[in-house]
Amino acid sequence: MPAYLGEFEQLVLLAILRLGEDATGAAIRDLIEDASGRTVWIGAVHTTLDRLAAKDLVASGRTEAAPGRRPRKVFTLRPAGRDALGQAWSTWSRMTRGLKPRLESFR
Amino acid sequence: MTPALPPGWARGLVRRLLAPADREALLDDLDEGYGRRRARGRRALGWYLAQGVHAAATRRHPVVLPPAQATTRGAMRTSLTADIVASFRGFRRQPGAVAIIVLSLALGIGAASAMFTVTRAVLLTPLPYGQPDGLVTVWTRWTSFTKTWISSQELLDFRDRSRTLEDVAAWDTTRVTLTGLDEAVRVGAALVTPNTFGVLGVRPVAGRDFTAADAPSASDTSRSTTVVIGYGLWQRAFGGDPAVVGRTIDVDGASARVIGVMPKGFRLPTDFGVDAAEPTELWQPVSITPANAQRGSHYLYAAARLRPGSTAAQADEDVARVMRDLTAEGQYPPERQYSALAVSVPDEVLGGVRPALVVLMGAVGFLLLIACANAGALLLARAEARHREFATRSALGASRFRLVRQQLVEGALVAVAAGGLGVGLAFAARRALDAFGPTAIPRAGDVAVDGLVLAFLVGASTVAALLCALPPAIRALRLDLVHGLKDGGTRASAGRARLRLRHALVVAQVALAVVLLSGAGLMLRSLWSLQRIDLGFRPEGALTARIAVPSRPYDTAARQEDFFRRVLTGVRALPGVEAAGLVRSLPLGAQIGDWGVRVEGYTPPQGENAKGDWQVITDGALAALGARVVHGRDFTAADTAESMPVALVNETMASAYWPGGDAIGGRFVQGGSPDPVTVVGIVADIRHNGVEAPIKTKFYRPYAQFAEAFEPLGGGTLVARTTGDPLALAAPIRGVVRALDPGVPLAAVRPLDAVVATALTAPRLTSTVLGAFAVVALLLGAIGIYGLLAFVVEERSHELGIRMAVGARGGQIISLVVRHGVTLAAAGAVAGSAVAAVATRAIASQLHGVSPLDPASFVAAPAILIATAVVASLIPAWRGARVDPVVTLRR
Numbered sequence: 001m002p003a004y005l006g007e008f009e010q011l012v013l014l015a016i017l018r019l020g021e022d023a024t025g026a027a028i029r030d031l032i033e034d035a036s037g038r039t040v041w042i043g044a045v046h047t048t049l050d051r052l053a054a055k056d057l058v059a060s061g062r063t064e065a066a067p068g069r070r071p072r073k074v075f076t077l078r079p080a081g082r083d084a085l086g087q088a089w090s091t092w093s094r095m096t097r098g099l100k101p102r103l104e105s106f107r
Numbered sequence: 108m109t110p111a112l113p114p115g116w117a118r119g120l121v122r123r124l125l126a127p128a129d130r131e132a133l134l135d136d137l138d139e140g141y142g143r144r145r146a147r148g149r150r151a152l153g154w155y156l157a158q159g160v161h162a163a164a165t166r167r168h169p170v171v172l173p174p175a176q177a178t179t180r181g182a183m184r185t186s187l188t189a190d191i192v193a194s195f196r197g198f199r200r201q202p203g204a205v206a207i208i209v210l211s212l213a214l215g216i217g218a219a220s221a222m223f224t225v226t227r228a229v230l231l232t233p234l235p236y237g238q239p240d241g242l243v244t245v246w247t248r249w250t251s252f253t254k255t256w257i258s259s260q261e262l263l264d265f266r267d268r269s270r271t272l273e274d275v276a277a278w279d280t281t282r283v284t285l286t287g288l289d290e291a292v293r294v295g296a297a298l299v300t301p302n303t304f305g306v307l308g309v310r311p312v313a314g315r316d317f318t319a320a321d322a323p324s325a326s327d328t329s330r331s332t333t334v335v336i337g338y339g340l341w342q343r344a345f346g347g348d349p350a351v352v353g354r355t356i357d358v359d360g361a362s363a364r365v366i367g368v369m370p371k372g373f374r375l376p377t378d379f380g381v382d383a384a385e386p387t388e389l390w391q392p393v394s395i396t397p398a399n400a401q402r403g404s405h406y407l408y409a410a411a412r413l414r415p416g417s418t419a420a421q422a423d424e425d426v427a428r429v430m431r432d433l434t435a436e437g438q439y440p441p442e443r444q445y446s447a448l449a450v451s452v453p454d455e456v457l458g459g460v461r462p463a464l465v466v467l468m469g470a471v472g473f474l475l476l477i478a479c480a481n482a483g484a485l486l487l488a489r490a491e492a493r494h495r496e497f498a499t500r501s502a503l504g505a506s507r508f509r510l511v512r513q514q515l516v517e518g519a520l521v522a523v524a525a526g527g528l529g530v531g532l533a534f535a536a537r538r539a540l541d542a543f544g545p546t547a548i549p550r551a552g553d554v555a556v557d558g559l560v561l562a563f564l565v566g567a568s569t570v571a572a573l574l575c576a577l578p579p580a581i582r583a584l585r586l587d588l589v590h591g592l593k594d595g596g597t598r599a600s601a602g603r604a605r606l607r608l609r610h611a612l613v614v615a616q617v618a619l620a621v622v623l624l625s626g627a628g629l630m631l632r633s634l635w636s637l638q639r640i641d642l643g644f645r646p647e648g649a650l651t652a653r654i655a656v657p658s659r660p661y662d663t664a665a666r667q668e669d670f671f672r673r674v675l676t677g678v679r680a681l682p683g684v685e686a687a688g689l690v691r692s693l694p695l696g697a698q699i700g701d702w703g704v705r706v707e708g709y710t711p712p713q714g715e716n717a718k719g720d721w722q723v724i725t726d727g728a729l730a731a732l733g734a735r736v737v738h739g740r741d742f743t744a745a746d747t748a749e750s751m752p753v754a755l756v757n758e759t760m761a762s763a764y765w766p767g768g769d770a771i772g773g774r775f776v777q778g779g780s781p782d783p784v785t786v787v788g789i790v791a792d793i794r795h796n797g798v799e800a801p802i803k804t805k806f807y808r809p810y811a812q813f814a815e816a817f818e819p820l821g822g823g824t825l826v827a828r829t830t831g832d833p834l835a836l837a838a839p840i841r842g843v844v845r846a847l848d849p850g851v852p853l854a855a856v857r858p859l860d861a862v863v864a865t866a867l868t869a870p871r872l873t874s875t876v877l878g879a880f881a882v883v884a885l886l887l888g889a890i891g892i893y894g895l896l897a898f899v900v901e902e903r904s905h906e907l908g909i910r911m912a913v914g915a916r917g918g919q920i921i922s923l924v925v926r927h928g929v930t931l932a933a934a935g936a937v938a939g940s941a942v943a944a945v946a947t948r949a950i951a952s953q954l955h956g957v958s959p960l961d962p963a964s965f966v967a968a969p970a971i972l973i974a975t976a977v978v979a980s981l982i983p984a985w986r987g988a989r990v991d992p993v994v995t996l997r998r
């Protein structure tokens with residue numbers, strides 16, 4: 001059974017998926033802030049990443065050093081993370097099936 | 108393009124805050140975020156700091172806790188961090204209350220720092236001399252003068268005969284015109300004895316000091332061919348060019364070689380006082396020897412270096428003895444009572460403002476205390492509200508130390524915030540002081556914020572933090588666990604004991620505010636009475652400018668006379684000009700001294716001689732000043748060198764020497780001239796040497812006749828009265844003068860009412876600043892009373908509910924609460940008035956026409972405070988009256 005994800009955890013995992021190789025903490029934060037319109041604290045992002053790493057859902061690595069550029073800490077999805085995200089998406093899809101017109105009207 | 112990086116200090120700060128575990132990754136992320144925000148044109152620095160601080164606070168404890176091996180030191184730091192975080196969280200719950208605490212402290216710290224900045228520059232920064240405490244100024248006095256110049260022979264006498272003076276220097280100030288530069292420059296100058304800079308203990312920063320060889324020999328009457336210039340003039344006129352040493356410049360049409368430049372900030376002692384408006388910036392040596400010295404002509408300022416071990420008081424006695432000896436030897440007529448005095452240079456320079464600044468420093472200390480009491484009372488209120496929380500924490504094992512520390516941390520955080528805000532306020536207040544003008548306070552222009560000022564700020568903030576955290580900390584120490592936990596369930600007994608400390612703080616605050624209010628009231632009443640003094644002329648609607656001609660080509664009385672006549676004709680032809688004239692000494696703008704006279708038909712009492720302040724004016728000058736001729740006539744253009752010698756006298760002189768009322772037509776002889784002059788008019792008395800200075804006998808001579816009988820004055824102050832804005836006349840008048848001779852500059856162009864305002868600067872400064880302090884104190888007092896009563900009403904809501912349930916009406920509740928507030932204010936007012944009765948003696952010397960125990964001030968101050976207390980009580984009272992018995996009794 002894949003791990004259960006909190007909302008912010010889902011957002012962080014989605015951000016990593018979307019950013020691919022460029023998933024630095026800062027990029028993740030910006031993406032979530034832009035999408036949600038809420039203030040997102042970098043400390044909170046790292047705390048969540050720590051928790052996800054502890055659950056083996058993400059892994060961190062370092063980018064190659066390039067001229068004039070420091071190596072950066074970046075995050076990738078572990079297989080368990082993909083499973084958990086897939087599970088969350090399925091749950092979401094099932095729960096929203098047939099509700100789309102009404103949900104649209106709530107926005 | 109490389110992305111923007113945050114400023115180094117911000118990055119360094121955040122780096123220090125972050126825990127080492129993920130410091131680098133977080134810093135990278137923060138940098139990236141900063142760069143992106145900047146790239147999008149958004150404000151990034153505040154964001155960066157907020158994100159950094161938040162990350163530091165939340166990331167202190169990573170998910171995977173490290174093994175519990177933390178050292179005591181580490182634990183201490185962690186729990187200190189926890190205290191800080193807890194304080195911030197507490198502050199966020201009550202932002203309004205915290206803002207008031209911070210603001211009131213900031214007002215106190217800001218005001219104190221601003222005052223200290225000025226005090227430091229004026230009183231604490233050493234004067235620009237070597238060992239200024241070893242310097243005295245030397246003056247003479249006799250029946251005509253209480254403190255005046257010395258003569259050249261007296262300079263030599265003091266050098267030879269004094270036992271306390273190592274060396275004596277002397278100078279004569281004047282104004283010269285420098286030509287041959289891009290434009291003619293008019294500067295203050297002095298002819299100095301060659302030892303002057305040596306006596307003052309100052310060496311030039313470039314070039315060399317004068318030697319005796321630089322001064323023209325005793326037989327040579329021409330000026331020296333060497334000059335030393337001031338730093339300011341060097342920068343202004345020569346662009347700070349080091350090659351100026353050795354250069355030849357034109358001083359009043361004679362060429363002279365620059366041999367040295369004095370250091371920045373150097374001034375002669377007289378430049379802080381009588382010559383402050385136009386300090387000397389160019390010095391030429393003059394030699395005074397037995398061959399050319401004169402005893403009768405007093406025109407030199409003098410300063411002397413004390414012998415090691417001698418004091419200014421001893422020197423004062425010593426120079427008086429020298430004069431006594433000379434009188435005994437027959438050098439002076441005994442009935443003139445010739446004597447001399449020595450004043451230490453620091454007293455000479457700062458004597459006038461020191462008392463005002465000391466008073467204001469004391470007042471600002473009161474204000475800081477009030478602010479601390481206020482913040483302390485408000486913090487205490489917060490602590491009271493959290494009484495139960497503390498009791499619980501204590502029961503769960505928190506040590507008293509932890510609880511006290513929490514309070515101290517809160518106080519420190521508040522003080523840091525207030526200190527930061529206070530710096531801003533201090534700068535703003537400094538700028539406000541500049542509005543009083545550069546000559547208002549000697550040396551205030553040299554004000555700078557430096558290490559000592561910052562140290563004072565940090566010190567004041569620390570003291571403030573401790574003072575305001577003390578009451579809640581004491582409260583935390585005296586925490587009664589059992590009561591604390593039991594309390595809060597029922598609130599029927601608010602417990603007077605618990606409120607005693609807060610009551611005491613509010614009363615103290617009110618008392619201090621009453622002291623400040625009383626002082627401010629006295630100063631305002633004094634200023635008011637000063638401003639109602641009849642000056643004898645009309646300050647509004649007139650422009651003044653100093654004008655002087657160089658001695659070449661204006662070397663004769665006729666040439667000068669002709670030039671000034673043409674200037675006045677030109678000025679009078681300007682549109683809007685009602686009258687214009689030239690005066691030798693501008694009332695309240697320059698000091699006037701007296702001249703001995705022999706009045707026909709008047710015999711002075713034994714030991715006295717008739718004298719009068721000597722004023723020289725052209726026709727039109729009295730009309731331009733707005734002075735009144737009460738009898739007889741004013742001077743006219745017909746009073747020339749060739750016509751009958753005439754004079755005007757003031758009312759005081761008329762009644763002193765012609766007590767029969769027959770002054771007009773009376774005659775007197777001005778000392779040194781053989782011809783008697785006839786009085787043709789009486790002028791209303793004018794305040795000349797100061798708004799408060801006593802009015803002395805004074806006579807006026809026409810410019811042309813004075814120049815003929817004595818010597819041409821070479822200049823004076825041009826006064827022009829206009830129907831419009833006086834300042835609008837400045838450019839046209841400059842135009843008139845330039846058209847006649849571009850080499851004649853105008854200086855000190857200012858409206859006459861500005862001259863008067865400057866004369867009132869010290870009382871205006873003291874009353875304005877004290878008044879501002881008093882208003883702030885009043886505000887803080889009101890906040891204190893409001894805060895306490897709001898708390899009391901909250902605490903007593905249960906009791907108030909019971910009262911209402913048994914039939915009390917809203918009005919009764921309101922009067923109950925307001926009475927509480929008024930009682931506090933009255934207690935403070937009584938205590939404060941008692942303190943004020945003693946404290947206001949400190950300003951007695953600065954009061955004019957008001958007793959230090961002036962009843963009006965002593966009634967008004969408590970009355971204003973009690974009225975404020977009523978207003979401050981009304982909101983909590985109204986809230987108390989709206990207590991719903993059903994709700995409060997159910998709680």
